[in-house]
Amino acid sequence: MLKFDAEKFVTEGEKAYSLRADIEQIALKVQKEGISNIFFTASGGSNAVMQPFNYWMESKSSIPSYLLTAADFLAVGSKKLNKNSIVILLSKSGDTKETVALAKKMEQLGIRTISIVNKDNTPLAHHSTYAVNTFGYHPQELAFYFLIGKIMQVNNEFNDYEQFADELKSLPGDMNIVAQEVDSKAKEFAEKYQNADYQIWVGSGDLWGTTYSYSMCVLEESQWLRTKSVSSPEFFHGTFELVEKDVPVVLLESEGATRPLDERVANFATKYTDQFTKFDMKEFTLSHISTKFRPIVEPSVMWAALRRVSLHLEDIRDHPLTKRRYYRVVDY
Amino acid sequence: MLKFDAEKFVTEGEKAYSLRADIEQIALKVQKEGISNIFFTASGGSNAVMQPFNYWMESKSSIPSYLLTAADFLAVGSKKLNKNSIVILLSKSGDTKETVALAKKMEQLGIRTISIVNKDNTPLAHHSTYAVNTFGYHPQELAFYFLIGKIMQVNNEFNDYEQFADELKSLPGDMNIVAQEVDSKAKEFAEKYQNADYQIWVGSGDLWGTTYSYSMCVLEESQWLRTKSVSSPEFFHGTFELVEKDVPVVLLESEGATRPLDERVANFATKYTDQFTKFDMKEFTLSHISTKFRPIVEPSVMWAALRRVSLHLEDIRDHPLTKRRYYRVVDY
The missing domain is CATH 3.40.50.10490 (Glucose-6-phosphate isomerase like protein; domain 1)
Structure with a gap:
């Protein structure tokens, strides 16, 4: 891999x-x-x-x-x-x-x-x-x-903190499994959208920070790809009007309390674009993490999954993730 | 007008x-x-x-x-x-x-x-x-x-609340003056960017909500134009890597405490794109509002200015601001 x-x-x-x-x-x-x-x-x-x-x-x-x-x-x-x-x-x-x-x-x-x-x-x-x-x-x-x-x-x-903290000991190993589970999908995604002129990234709850930062700090900052990130409930108050057949929409689907808000996005996007991708927490195996703790570890686990996308983008596009035009390159 | x-x-x-x-x-x-x-x-x-x-x-x-x-x-x-x-x-x-x-x-x-x-x-x-x-x-x-x-x-x-609330009585009249002051610039902006395939909108402090909602609820929702909105300090942590000669960047410049953060964006954008526009609160006449209250009324005043952009976009593009593909049109 x-x-x-x-x-x-x-x-x-x-x-x-x-x-x-x-x-x-x-x-x-x-x-x-x-x-x-x-x-x-x-x-x-x-x-x-x-x-x-x-x-x-x-x-x-x-x-x-x-x-x-x-x-x-x-x-x-x-x-x-x-x-x-x-x-x-x-x-x-x-x-x-x-x-x-x-x-x-x-x-x-x-x-x-x-x-x-x-x-x-x-x-x-x-x-x-x-x-x-x-x-x-x-x-x-x-x-x-x-x-x-x-x-x-x-x-x-x-x-439940002690139990949670004890289980975290196995999280890196579980993240490795997730990386392997998602790798072929990540590669396919990177190949398909390597030159996308625009992508809408949507997420909520525990995954909003990931949605915001993956689009801004990876796709924009390190791959120079144009994105719009928007939270799942807010998607329906503006950005969704831009969705058409060919517009890429990516959903980071949570297992937490906001999952119904994500599902609404998935239902809409499935219907109105044929360029919809979701990375769904529910699909990831986490053998050592209790069900009740899964929403809490979402940011770490989703990072492990999206890291695969980043590495494939870097490879396929021959654009190092560390390449910058301005950040710590010029004064501003 | x-x-x-x-x-x-x-x-x-x-x-x-x-x-x-x-x-x-x-x-x-x-x-x-x-x-x-x-x-x-x-x-x-x-x-x-x-x-x-x-x-x-x-x-x-x-x-x-x-x-x-x-x-x-x-x-x-x-x-x-x-x-x-x-x-x-x-x-x-x-x-x-x-x-x-x-x-x-x-x-x-x-x-x-x-x-x-x-x-x-x-x-x-x-x-x-x-x-x-x-x-x-x-x-x-x-x-x-x-x-x-x-x-x-x-x-x-x-x-100072009583004084502030008293002065607000004249705010609608002052907003009319601002609308007139900015109208030709708004029209020029609308003409120039009516078909822009992507725009970066930046703002901070009292104007962050305006930046976020103008790009999402007007440009995206009611004109179907692609945008990215980002706050002035965050601009430098990702999105600014997308700025090149032909990329439209719009700054809503505040007179409040975050003005230095906006100025940093203006300095950068002036240098790296020739498609930079700013709507600067400082340029607007507000005859009836004390200097100390100007930052507080920024959202209202900037709305009055941007409303002119909206009306010209609607007119030039023959795309009514009320036109929707999905919102309250289809079920989702």
């Missing part, structure tokens, strides 16, 4: 998993000190990684939470920010300009920050109250499962 | 303004009973109308607020919903399926709802604790200025 190293993925996953105790300690410490609210903040794809966690807290936690881009948060501020706030920051490089500036601002204000980075000795870690280096290993959501899951457990909002 | 009736617009604006006392009474009543948090919820364009008010509260109010699509809210629920919550609903028709269903659910739960509709005797009004009929008169944000402004005033977060 193209650029697929199952063993390495599992080994790296184990290293990421080994951070569990440290991250849970951070969760326990901030919880004990008191949490008035939580701000998830980053830029671009990193913000999208945190979307499901804000969504999770919005629906299941009594702790108010907010998802903001770092640049907005810096420019506008928030009246809700106070001494008991927690600001959670994510930056793979650990040096994203606005994210570091925000950490510095929180440092000055005496507000606790928890940063997730992929490297040692980053400016972001340096200016954060707590910093976790996940080395860029997958699933990239793992640190958040431990952090937010533990906070919600202590807050009596996730009593 | 094409389809422009300045007098009618002002007369209707006066009727909308006459609701001020009633709306302030609702604000005072719910404030007195207690407000634990506020949920803004609707679908599509109506949700986008409320975006600036959630944004305003996020930055300036200690009251937690959330902006959710009605379908999501129905499917997923929220742990933050409690007896002191206020759910604010907007539906022009007053019969949008999910919005009405949500009002009914709140009715059962005994949670207060405030609905804004454009008609008398709607199902939404029938199932709401409070309902305001604004007749569809503009500015459509007016009811929210009174409602949210008053709530924030009582909460000591908007001490």
